[in-house]
Amino acid sequence: MDDPIGTTVNxxxxxxxxxxxVLLIDALREGLGLLGPKKSCELSxxxxxxxxxxNEPYSSCMTLAQExxxxxxxxxxxxxxxGELSDVQQAFIEAGAIQCGFCTPGFVTAVHALLxxxxxxxxxTIQRYLAGNICRCTGYAPMLExxxxxxxxxxxxxxxxxxxxx
Amino acid sequence: MTGGEAFGDLRxxxxxxxxxxxxxRFPGMLHGALVRSDVAHGLIVALDTAEAEAMPxxxxxxxxxxxxxxxxxxxxxxxxxxxxxxxxxxxxxxxIAAVVARTRREAVEAARLVQATIEPLPPLFNSDEAMGxxxxxxxxxxxxxPADVPNICRESRLAQGDVDAALAAAAYVHHAVYExxxxxxxxxxxxxxxxxxxxxxxxxxxxxxxxxxxxxTLARMFAVPTSRVRVRAPYVGGAFxxxxxxxxxxxxxxxxxxxxxxxxxxxxxxxxxxxVTRHGCRVEMWTGLDSSNTIVAxxxxxTFDTGAYSDKGPRIAHRGAHRVTGPYRIANYEATxxxxxxNTVPAGAFRGFSTSQVLWASExxxxxxxxxxxxxxxxxxxxxxxxxxxxYLGFDAPxxxxxxxxxxEAARLVxxATPSSPDTGTGLAIGxxxxxxxxxxxxxxxxxxxxxxxxxxxxxAELGQGAQRVLARVAAEGLGVExxxxxxxxxxxxxxxxxxxxxxxxxxxxVGMAVAKAAASARVALKVAWLADGGAKGSLRLDGAxxxxxxxxxxxxxxLARGSGLPARExxxxxxxxxxxxxxxxxxxxxxxLFYEVCATGVRVHVDRETGEIRVEHLASVVEAGHVxxxxxxxxxxxxxxxMGLGTSLTEELVYSQGELINANLIEYRVPTIAxxxxxxxxxxxxxxxxxxxxxxxxxxxxxxxxxVAPALANAVExxxxxxxxxxxxxxxxxxxxxxxxxxxxxxxxxx
Numbered sequence: 051m052d053d054p055i056g057t058t059v060n061x062x063x064x065x066x067x068x069x070x071x072v073l074l075i076d077a078l079r080e081g082l083g084l085l086g087p088k089k090s091c092e093l094s095x096x097x098x099x100x101x102x103x104x105n106e107p108y109s110s111c112m113t114l115a116q117e118x119x120x121x122x123x124x125x126x127x128x129x130x131x132x133g134e135l136s137d138v139q140q141a142f143i144e145a146g147a148i149q150c151g152f153c154t155p156g157f158v159t160a161v162h163a164l165l166x167x168x169x170x171x172x173x174x175t176i177q178r179y180l181a182g183n184i185c186r187c188t189g190y191a192p193m194l195e196x197x198x199x200x201x202x203x204x205x206x207x208x209x210x211x212x213x214x215x216x
Numbered sequence: 217m218t219g220g221e222a223f224g225d226l227r228x229x230x231x232x233x234x235x236x237x238x239x240x241r242f243p244g245m246l247h248g249a250l251v252r253s254d255v256a257h258g259l260i261v262a263l264d265t266a267e268a269e270a271m272p273x274x275x276x277x278x279x280x281x282x283x284x285x286x287x288x289x290x291x292x293x294x295x296x297x298x299x300x301x302x303x304x305x306x307x308x309x310x311x312i313a314a315v316v317a318r319t320r321r322e323a324v325e326a327a328r329l330v331q332a333t334i335e336p337l338p339p340l341f342n343s344d345e346a347m348g349x350x351x352x353x354x355x356x357x358x359x360x361x362p363a364d365v366p367n368i369c370r371e372s373r374l375a376q377g378d379v380d381a382a383l384a385a386a387a388y389v390h391h392a393v394y395e396x397x398x399x400x401x402x403x404x405x406x407x408x409x410x411x412x413x414x415x416x417x418x419x420x421x422x423x424x425x426x427x428x429x430x431x432x433t434l435a436r437m438f439a440v441p442t443s444r445v446r447v448r449a450p451y452v453g454g455a456f457x458x459x460x461x462x463x464x465x466x467x468x469x470x471x472x473x474x475x476x477x478x479x480x481x482x483x484x485x486x487x488x489x490x491x492v493t494r495h496g497c498r499v500e501m502w503t504g505l506d507s508s509n510t511i512v513a514x515x516x517x518x519t520f521d522t523g524a525y526s527d528k529g530p531r532i533a534h535r536g537a538h539r540v541t542g543p544y545r546i547a548n549y550e551a552t553x554x555x556x557x558x559n560t561v562p563a564g565a566f567r568g569f570s571t572s573q574v575l576w577a578s579e580x581x582x583x584x585x586x587x588x589x590x591x592x593x594x595x596x597x598x599x600x601x602x603x604x605x606x607x608y609l610g611f612d613a614p615x616x617x618x619x620x621x622x623x624x625e626a627a628r629l630v631x632x633a634t635p636s637s638p639d640t641g642t643g644l645a646i647g648x649x650x651x652x653x654x655x656x657x658x659x660x661x662x663x664x665x666x667x668x669x670x671x672x673x674x675x676x677a678e679l680g681q682g683a684q685r686v687l688a689r690v691a692a693e694g695l696g697v698e699x700x701x702x703x704x705x706x707x708x709x710x711x712x713x714x715x716x717x718x719x720x721x722x723x724x725x726x727v728g729m730a731v732a733k734a735a736a737s738a739r740v741a742l743k744v745a746w747l748a749d750g751g752a753k754g755s756l757r758l759d760g761a762x763x764x765x766x767x768x769x770x771x772x773x774x775x776l777a778r779g780s781g782l783p784a785r786e787x788x789x790x791x792x793x794x795x796x797x798x799x800x801x802x803x804x805x806x807x808x809x810l811f812y813e814v815c816a817t818g819v820r821v822h823v824d825r826e827t828g829e830i831r832v833e834h835l836a837s838v839v840e841a842g843h844v845x846x847x848x849x850x851x852x853x854x855x856x857x858x859x860m861g862l863g864t865s866l867t868e869e870l871v872y873s874q875g876e877l878i879n880a881n882l883i884e885y886r887v888p889t890i891a892x893x894x895x896x897x898x899x900x901x902x903x904x905x906x907x908x909x910x911x912x913x914x915x916x917x918x919x920x921x922x923x924x925v926a927p928a929l930a931n932a933v934e935x936x937x938x939x940x941x942x943x944x945x946x947x948x949x950x951x952x953x954x955x956x957x958x959x960x961x962x963x964x965x966x967x968x
Contacts, residue, residue, distance in 0.1 A: 085239040086232025088453070090404050091485050095882040098404060126232035139230040146848030149856065150680025151229030152404035152453030158230060181891040184882070186402050186454050187680045188852055189859030190890040191898055 057119055059084070060128030066115045074108070075099045077115035078125060086126035086155040090184075097183030100156035101125050107163040107182075126155035129162060137200050138162055145196035149187030157183045161197055170205060171197070224685040224704065225451060225678060234451045237408040237423040242478030245410065246275055248471045249323035250464075250481070251313040251330040252490065253305040256559040256875030257340070257354075260303055260312065262333040268315055273322035275475045277330060278314040278467070282474050287437045290462045294369075296355050297525035297562065299437075299467040305334060306354055306524035307559050308876045309490030314467055316475040320482060339875050340367065343498070343521045343556035354557040358530055361554070369522050369555040370530035372537040376610050377548030382513035386504030390585045394577035396926070396944040397869040398496040398521065400880075401566055402887050405453020406488040411469040412478035417444025418469055423452045424707075425460045425677050426717030431709045433462040434469055449677040449707030456860070457565030458492050459679075460719055461528065489880035493870055494566035495520040495532060495555070499540065499577035504548075509589040511600055513548040516540040518574060520563065522555035527564035529555035535650075540574035541609060542582070543619055543648040544600040549609070559875050565719065567857065571649040571923040572864070576944060579645035579927030584940060593931065594627055594644055601646075608648070613809040616907045617840040619646055619816070626818030629836035629899050640822045640833070643932025647817070647923035650809035651916045652798060652909075653720025658727045659713035659795040662691060662734035664742075666773040666789050668761040670695060670702045672731055675715025676723045677707040681918055682849035683723045687731050689845055690911045694735025696757050713793060721813055721916025724845065726796055728911045734794025741790055742772070749775045798909070811908050814840035815920035817858070817928040820896065823936045828952030830933060832862060834896030835925075842908025842915035854900040854921040861925025863888040869945050 057066050059082060066077045078084045078101065087110050088098040094109035101110045102124040103117070129136040135143070138161045148154050157180070164171060164179045171179070176197050185193065228234035265277040280288065280302045288302065289295040301312045313330050317323035340346040340354065346367040353366045361368030383389055409422040417440060424430050427447040435442045452459060464481050472479040483491070497520050504513040518536050522529030533555035541549045553574075566572075586596035601623075602608060602615045623646050630642050661673040672691050678684045684704045692699040705711065715727065742763060743756050752768035763772045777784040798810050818836040823829070837858040844850045867886040871879050879885045900921075906913030930941050939954035 084232070085235070088236075088405070089238065089482070090406065090453075091882040093485075093882060096404065126230075130231065135227070135230065142230050143226045146852045148226050148229050148680075149682070149852055150404060150454040151225060151234050151451060152236065152680075154229045155232045177891045177893065181889040184402075184404070184887060184889060186404055186456070186860065186887060187856045189855040189857075189898055190888075190893045191855050191859075192848075192852065193890060194893065 058122045060124055066118060070114070070116070072115045073111060074101065074113040074115045074118055075110035078110060084125050084127055088152055088155060090152065095184070097160060098153050098156040100159045100183065102159060102163055105163065105166055107160050124159070126158050129158065136162070137203060138165070138196070141196040141199045145192040145199060147188055147192035147196045153183060153185045157185065157193060164197065165200060165204065171201060224688055236405055236451050236453050237410065237421055238405055238482050240410055240421045240450060242410055242412040245478040245480055246316050246318060246475055247320040247323045248468060248479045248481040249315045249320065249327040250311040250467070250487065251315065251327045251332065253301060253310045253312050253332070253334065254308060255305055255334040255336055256308050257338065258305050258334040258336040260301060260305060260332060261335050263313060264331040265313060267331070268326040268329040271322065271326040271329065273318040274326045275316045275477065278316070278471050278474050282470065285439060286470060290433050290437060290466055291526050292461050292528050293530050294358060294526040297527065299470060307561055309561060310524065311467060314471050316471050316479055339559040341560070341872065341875050342558055343519050346556050346558045354524065354559070358526070367557040369526055369557050370533045371552065371554040372534040373550070373552045374537040374609070375550040379513050379515050379548045379550040382548040383502060383504040383515065386512060387507040388505045388588070390503045390581060390588065392501060392581060392584065392942060394499045394501070394580055394942045396497050396573050396576055398493040398563060399864045399868045400489050400493055400870055400885060401456040401458040403454030403456055403458055406485050407459065407463055407483040407491055408481065409464045409468045410478065410480040411465070411472040413472055417446065420447045420465055420469065422447060422449060422465050423459055424449045424465070425452065425455045425679060425719055427677060427707050427709050428675055428714050429717055430462050430465050434465060437466050438469060446710040452677055452679045455679045456567045457569070457719065460565050460717060463491055485882060486880045489870070489877060490561050492527060492564040493523070493561050495522060495529070495563040495570070495573060497521070497573035499574060501577050501581050503581055503585055505585065505589065509591065511544065511546050514541055514546050516551045516577070518551065518553035520553070520555045520570070520573070521558050521560065523558060523560045523562040525562040527562045529563060532565070532570045536570040536574050538609070539571050539649060540578055542575070542578040543602050543608065543615065543646065545602055545606070546600070560872060561877065567860065568649065568919045568923045569720065571647060571919070572926065575645065575647050575923055576926045579924060580930050580942065583643070583931040583934065587934070594623055597623060597646065608809065608812070616812055617814045617903070617905065619648070619814060622646065622814060622816035622838045622840065622903065625901060626816040626836045626838045630818035630820045630834050637822070639825060639936050640820065641932045641935030641937070642818060642820045643928045643930065643935055644816065644818050645924035645927040645931060647815045647920065649813045649919060649923055651720060651813040652722045652725055652810035654807050656716050656722065656726055657795060657797045658715060658730040659793060660727060660730040660734050661713060661791065661793050662731065662738055664738060664758070664772070664790045666761060666787065668697070668701065668758055668772060670697060672702060672704045673712045674704070674706055674727050674731065675709070675712040676727045677718040679718060681723070681853060682846055683718065683727070685849060686724050686728060686845050690728050690731045691735050694732050695738060721918040723916070724914055725811065725908065725910035725916050726798060728914065729796035730794040732794065732911045733796055734792050737792045737794060738790055741792065745775050745779050748779050751775065811915045813915065813917060813920040815924050817924040819928045819932045821929065821932040821936055823933055823951060825937065825955055828948035828950070828955065830866060830929065830946055830951060832894045834894050834899070835862070836899040836901065837921045838901040838903060839917050839920045840915060841902040841904055841917050842910065843904055843906050843912035844902050845911060845914055850902050850917060851900040853917050854902065855898045857919065857921025858898050858925060859888055861922040862892065864945070865926040865929050866945050
């Protein structure tokens with residue numbers, strides 16, 4: 051059964067395959083060809099399949115496509131504009147936070163959600179928020195550095211914007 | 217850490233555009249699922265596939281009856297593993313049949329309907345049972361094994377001097393047993409392979425570290441010419457040893473052959489754990505000291521539980537004998553190392569290839585002995601460490617690093633002085649592993665196109681270790697062009713020259729040198745053509761599509777074409793092949809080491825006496841890199857390996873109950889998360905002495921950072937609270953029991 055209501059995926063209106071048994075990750079990967087979200091643990095532990103639904107992170111491997119119906123879904127492909135990387139993506143490259151790359155889409159997605167909810171996170175907040183995303187390659191130190199870079203840049207930019215207003 | 221740049225794989229990976237095997241598709245592709253044994257050891261008396269075959273969407277079910285024209289056995293040195301069990305199963309999880317269906321879900325559901333009748337045989341759950349008198353033999357004994365002890369897959373012995381006499385005369389003999397359980401790699405991408413039989417032969421896409429070995433294995437098993445097998449390794453979602461040699465490629469090729477359609481097999485994590493593990497290991501060690509507290513003898517007896525099939529077990533046991541004694545001056549030593557067949561998941565390569573397990577023993581023992589004689593563990597090590605230039609074990613290549621200064625640096629970073637807070641301590645360990653994996657030839661094709669852009673083809677695989685970026689830098693530096701002008705294409709047997717595989721930290725050295733030589737040949741060829749064309753003398757460089765020397769600028773293709781008699785429009789640019797042979801003698805049992813991977817690990821821990829929890833406050837990992845080609849990538853390997861070592865030392869353990877793995881999932885098998893990052897961080901130091909055999913004096917460093925972590929932790933725990941732990945992982949419960957002196961559960965009681 052196709053989605054009659056209409057869902058937004060990465061800013062575009064589209065139909066997700068519905069039905070009681072279609073997982074969101076399969077709807078995205080097989081139905082829409084969005085291969086960014088990855089299948090690893092299939093138990094909602096590793097975070098490789100993380101997507102945003104209305105700006106909240108979800109494990110798409112344990113979420114039914116139905117749950118996303120009529121809502122706004124964002125995958126890693128939805129960050130950045132017209133070939134430009136998002137600030138988080140840019141920081142991941144700068145900090146060396148990418149090795150095999152299999153966890154990267156989910157991690158980038160989770161970091162966007164983290165900074166959306168906590169614009170000025172301390173280290174403990176970052177560690178708590180990202181504990182649902184496993185990376186076996188990097189040892190996480192570069193991820194932490196990437197998040198702190200984006201946080202500081204966004205705060206500096208906001209400060210500069212405030213200065214202009216004054 | 218300084219920043220990585222957005223070239224090579226990074227941009228594709230960060231945007232979700234990078235394609236892995238699990239993202240790959242063949243047109244018209246079907247999906248596979250394996251039927252696995254739920255019996256550890258038994259005879260297959262019947263296999264009923266009728267119900268599965270009748271399911272909607274199911275194309276066929278593959279069984280050993282379909283092996284007409286196929287040699288179903290594979291392995292690294294010993295071809296003892298069948299793609300599907302034939303008559304006899306040897307571990308829980310062993311594939312016994314395979315379903316091909318329209319979707320993965322249909323295949324998985326139909327696989328549950330295949331009825332296997334298996335008559336149980338007595339199972340051998342651990343190496344003691346397997347070596348026991350009268351134990352049923354799972355396979356014939358392998359090389360070096362005593363005939364009268366059953367189930368020895370391989371036994372190797374390495375000795376010098378007279379250990380018996382030296383131990384008998386010793387003033388003090390330290391004797392201890394060290395154990396570590398099997399653990400799992402957990403590369404993020406589970407095993408995934410695709411196969412398609414086409415007019416020009418067999419095409420395979422697979423998350424593999426060794427595409428050429430897989431190609432050659434498939435050609436042999438399916439009796440097709442090598443020229444008709446093409447294997448491609450796209451971006452591989454991590455490997456750490458778990459994706460070497462053939463794994464599921466043979467069975468997928470057989471499924472596709474029977475179905476007459478391309479097939480993809482994507483394993484679950486649980487299935488991947490049931491594919492290959494890191495060997496559980498037991499080391500018994502005797503170390504003798506003379507009256508001046510100098511080590512005069514060491515005897516090591518190492519037993520690796522290698523599981524149901526050989527896989528890489530024989531070489532792991534063999535190398536274990538070389539690595540267990542440690543980088544010390546010990547006149548009399550003897551090391552015996554064996555791999556033993558049991559009815560458990562086959563064990564194979566894992567980052568370090570036996571080194572982590574055997575160093576767990578020898579570097580723990582060094583601290584224990586130092587404490588016994590009342591000497592600082594660092595000073596005690598320093599007195600015995602091999603100096604730069606001394607031969608390892610008395611016969612191998614000279615040590616190519618200053619090991620003592622590496623330890624000093626690690627100690628300085630974590631603060632070796634008496635800790636100020638109670639229950640806090642520091643620990644050190646040093647690891648040395650022969651790198652490069654033995655004699656090998658590496659090659660790379662390099663093309664300079666008419667527009668001046670550069671393309672490199674090599675047979676290594678990109679596992680996340682950064683081969684693509686390192687090789688791009690080597691080519692760019694060699695040619696004097698911007699790195700953004702270089703495209704490195706890896707892991708395709710149809711386009712790349714032969715490569716033995718991406719393992720043993722060998723790519724930067726071997727393939728790196730091949731690329732460097734290709735770039736050097738290209739430069740010479742351009743210079744010769746330039747001078748023949750009457751170009752100006754002086755330093756020649758490639759600038760876009762032009763060759764330039766001083767004020768003289770000419771299109772490269774014009775220069776090359778004028779010498780060839782072809783019109784420039786017909787000229788394809790320049791193509792060269794670089795080859796590099798590691799200078800090692802073949803045929804010797806223990807070949808001379810090409811370079812040593814060296815890591816000094818220091819940790820500072822706090823131990824909670826109430827709970828037994830070990831809190832790692834800071835870790836320092838000092839690695840000999842020779843020459844750093846990619847700074848972010850180099851530190852990334854070091855920090856990532858150290859963190860993996862924290863996992864395999866503190867929480868990770870595959871637990872068997874009656875031969876069945878009971879925690880083959882990420883909920884019960886805990887790998888480190890970002891929450892486990894030490895508050896003081898992981899300090900990575902890459903020492904550059906330019907003594908490596910790779911480009912600019914580089915060494916491989918992929919394995920170094922993990923090998924010394926476990927003993928450094930146990931040494932720190934003793935420093936903090938005075939208890940000694942000799943079994944991994946260092947669970948809070950084990951620490952608590954040691955602190956409270958209650959009897960711990962023995963390994964047998966832990967459900968092996």
